[in-house]
Amino acid sequence: MNTTKDYSDLNNLCPYDWRNWDNVNWTIACGGNEIPSYINGKWYLLVLNLKETKYYYYCFNEDIFKTEKEFEDILNVSINSALSYAKRINAKKI
Secondary structure, rough: OOOOOHHHHHHHHHHOOHHHHHOOOOEHHHHOOOOOEEEOEEEEEEEEEEEEEEEEEEEEEOEEEEOHHHHHHHHHHHHHHHHHHHHHHHHOOO
C-alpha cells in the first residue's frame, strides 16, 4: 500500500472547505482560482481584502490573516530549515 501523498495535488489534499469561501470582505485570489499552500504543517490561502484592496494569506490552522511580509518570513524560515537539513545530510555523505 502506497502511503505517499501526492503534494502536486494540493487542491484535493487541503482538509478545509476552502472552495466554499464566502465572505463579504474577502475573496479568493486569482479570480477564485488560487489553491492552498501547505507550509510547516499549516494551510494558507492567498485572499484579497476587498475593502483595502490588499492581499493577505489566510492561515486555516490559526484562523488568522497574515500580511505578505509575514508570509514571506514564514517561507524564509521554511526554506532555511530545509537548506540546513540538506547541508547536514550532504555533509554526512562526504
